[in-house]
Amino acid sequence: MTTVPIRQIICAVRSGPESRETVKRAIAVALESGAKLTFFHVMDAEFLGYATHGTLRVVYHELGEMGKFVMLILCDRARARGVAQVDYLLREGNVRTQLRKLAIETGAEVMVIGRPTKSSTKNLFKAAEFDAFVADLEKEGNLRVIQVEPAPIAEKDLQGGLVP
Amino acid sequence: MIDEIRAQVRVWLAALGPGERWSGLRARVRKQFRLSLLTTALLGICLVLVLTPRRVRIEGPASSQLEVGTAMVMGSVQNRQEQAIVAAEVAAVPAAGGEPIAEGLTQTDGRYILVLPKGLPEKLTVEIRRDHYGKVAVELTSADIGSLRDGRPVVLPPTVLLRSRGPAFWITTLIFLAVLGLMATGKQHNTLAALVGVASLFAVSYLGSPVREDLFIFDFRSALLYVDWNVIFLIMGMMIVIAVVEETGVFQWLAFKSYQISGGRRWLLLAILMTVTGITSALLDNVTTMLLMAPITVQIALALGMNPLALLMPEVLASNVFGISTLIGTPTNILIGSYARISFGGFLWNLTPGVMLALGGLIVYGEWQYRRELASGNGASADLLQKLSERGRIVQPEELRKAGWVGAAMLALFLLGDRVHLLPSVTALVGATALLAWIKPDMEKMMEAVDWTTLVFFIAIFIVVGAVQEVGVISYVAEGMGWLVGGNLVLAMLAVIWTGAILSTVIANIPFTAAMLPVVGHLSARVPGAETKVLFYCLAVGSAMGGNGSLIGASANMVTAGIAERAGFPITYAYFLKKGAPAVLVTVGLATLWLLLRFYVLG
Numbered sequence: 001m002t003t004v005p006i007r008q009i010i011c012a013v014r015s016g017p018e019s020r021e022t023v024k025r026a027i028a029v030a031l032e033s034g035a036k037l038t039f040f041h042v043m044d045a046e047f048l049g050y051a052t053h054g055t056l057r058v059v060y061h062e063l064g065e066m067g068k069f070v071m072l073i074l075c076d077r078a079r080a081r082g083v084a085q086v087d088y089l090l091r092e093g094n095v096r097t098q099l100r101k102l103a104i105e106t107g108a109e110v111m112v113i114g115r116p117t118k119s120s121t122k123n124l125f126k127a128a129e130f131d132a133f134v135a136d137l138e139k140e141g142n143l144r145v146i147q148v149e150p151a152p153i154a155e156k157d158l159q160g161g162l163v164p
Numbered sequence: 165m166i167d168e169i170r171a172q173v174r175v176w177l178a179a180l181g182p183g184e185r186w187s188g189l190r191a192r193v194r195k196q197f198r199l200s201l202l203t204t205a206l207l208g209i210c211l212v213l214v215l216t217p218r219r220v221r222i223e224g225p226a227s228s229q230l231e232v233g234t235a236m237v238m239g240s241v242q243n244r245q246e247q248a249i250v251a252a253e254v255a256a257v258p259a260a261g262g263e264p265i266a267e268g269l270t271q272t273d274g275r276y277i278l279v280l281p282k283g284l285p286e287k288l289t290v291e292i293r294r295d296h297y298g299k300v301a302v303e304l305t306s307a308d309i310g311s312l313r314d315g316r317p318v319v320l321p322p323t324v325l326l327r328s329r330g331p332a333f334w335i336t337t338l339i340f341l342a343v344l345g346l347m348a349t350g351k352q353h354n355t356l357a358a359l360v361g362v363a364s365l366f367a368v369s370y371l372g373s374p375v376r377e378d379l380f381i382f383d384f385r386s387a388l389l390y391v392d393w394n395v396i397f398l399i400m401g402m403m404i405v406i407a408v409v410e411e412t413g414v415f416q417w418l419a420f421k422s423y424q425i426s427g428g429r430r431w432l433l434l435a436i437l438m439t440v441t442g443i444t445s446a447l448l449d450n451v452t453t454m455l456l457m458a459p460i461t462v463q464i465a466l467a468l469g470m471n472p473l474a475l476l477m478p479e480v481l482a483s484n485v486f487g488i489s490t491l492i493g494t495p496t497n498i499l500i501g502s503y504a505r506i507s508f509g510g511f512l513w514n515l516t517p518g519v520m521l522a523l524g525g526l527i528v529y530g531e532w533q534y535r536r537e538l539a540s541g542n543g544a545s546a547d548l549l550q551k552l553s554e555r556g557r558i559v560q561p562e563e564l565r566k567a568g569w570v571g572a573a574m575l576a577l578f579l580l581g582d583r584v585h586l587l588p589s590v591t592a593l594v595g596a597t598a599l600l601a602w603i604k605p606d607m608e609k610m611m612e613a614v615d616w617t618t619l620v621f622f623i624a625i626f627i628v629v630g631a632v633q634e635v636g637v638i639s640y641v642a643e644g645m646g647w648l649v650g651g652n653l654v655l656a657m658l659a660v661i662w663t664g665a666i667l668s669t670v671i672a673n674i675p676f677t678a679a680m681l682p683v684v685g686h687l688s689a690r691v692p693g694a695e696t697k698v699l700f701y702c703l704a705v706g707s708a709m710g711g712n713g714s715l716i717g718a719s720a721n722m723v724t725a726g727i728a729e730r731a732g733f734p735i736t737y738a739y740f741l742k743k744g745a746p747a748v749l750v751t752v753g754l755a756t757l758w759l760l761l762r763f764y765v766l767g
Contacts, residue, residue: 015731015732016731016733016734017733043730045730057609058411062456063727063730066460066727066730067730069548070732072551073548
């Protein structure tokens, strides 16, 4: 069995308390392998369908700025923990499609992604479909996907802070 | 003109690469064509409206055609709520049977005149019928017949038509409930849900009535009479103004300025953000305010190391509460103002003190509810705050200055326009046009900023609610509420406020408010003391503040939840209910106290 050297790790993350374990794990793998860590955030604006609103251009821009800000926080935290090479990628559109595209385009060897939670919050993936999606991702992108089980969020976790 | 077009085409071509020229030009022409088509359609609608006679055509003779001594029967037709019934068919029929000898329709005030021919029969009956009502026959007495033969007119007492509940009644009710259900579940876009309702109503009317006459609901022309074009044009005008303002970066600047003024004290930041968001929502609209304030609020919270929901939730609650202090602050106020002819100043003077009281209560509630989040946190990050300061600035100062002047002029017209019978929709359109002419923005971009989906939504909702009104559902609700409250003003106020508040948490408040308007109109005419339009103010308070009770209660809630979720802080239905429902009790309670003080105690 040959071990493929890891040069780039993608951490697909939405941020917030539920992403805490995913980010921790990605940082740990990056530190262990010395690979470049890329945080990846997809800005999907499907929720705007709830608001009958025409001026989406400005709103998209604002959402993009917010996503960028959140990614900058993650990058700072990773650097503070000793990751030498870290950056972020921000895209807009459908999360599944963008994840697939990224897996193929970047040539990263590892992707770290959080599993859907059992909480009542809206998830991008349902637990049942997640495994099939990950299998497709590994096959199409020729990479290894590390799935992280999110830690349960306590009320006090929500009282402050973003990720570790 | 042709030279100008040629010059414009040359500019376009120069801006494009050689390979792109024709495809690019075609795309631009297509876009322009679509835009022109849309504008033409809109102007067409306006033209039709202008040219459409406002009054129902009466099939009687003009007074100049009447000879002295012409036999005439006059009267009026009304429903049980003493409202005029328009376009009821009235016919004078010989009691022995046979064809009517005279026919007519009731006017908008419910009156009719039948001009009878000479040679009247011994007995004559006046038959009155209208779709969705039971038929009534009034037999003329021999004295009446005698008067008519002598050439003296006969005036009959007002005739009351009773509603009939046929298949059309039940089908319309089902369609209305289905539309509300589709909106509440979020399975369909609100506009699509409303359009499905409209299509179903017409399908039943046009395809069903040839098979069974009692399936007829209304025809296209009658349906359009229910659309309030004052509302549509007011919303459209305000959309254009907002489209200009939101590009200037003023929302982001306001949010960041709030942080700066608070000096990093979170409790103060929360109070300032709630106040700023509230005032902005009153002058623009809640959804735009939250769409543009929420992302930067999330960033401020993260930079301060605190849970963004501690700022976002109170912010959206304040937005929904303060919006009702002006005519243009919420779509429900626009509906109420147009229907009840309440001016901008009317909302301002009668509701703003109560709204400020409610906002005060809401700030206290927000501080208490999020006391832990406001007290804890990882500490502010100087780097992140520095990054934020670069974003929190005005990006188009010149445009903002111009928009400020036009906005101030519009505000003055909104306030004073009522004295010269200037409709708010006219003020909004004039203001929007002036702003466009002054700033000269990319017209295509500006027209894209007009949310046609919302305008179609409103048109469709007016038609759906019109159908419910047409078949009599609203009359039954009005009668029921009238019976419940009796003649008691306080009871009526409480019923309207709290019914609105409770129902707005579970159903979309725009169709709800539209449906409640005639009900409140009926109560206002019946309950002593309600002629001050107090019940309409109660409806404004209930339907808008009630939206804070659940995630689906207001569009602003949904977009805020969407933005929070994108930052990794989801707002679930249960979470919103937990934080929002007590807020409804606090704010609606305080607003109720104000309304009772203003209209009952002070009079």
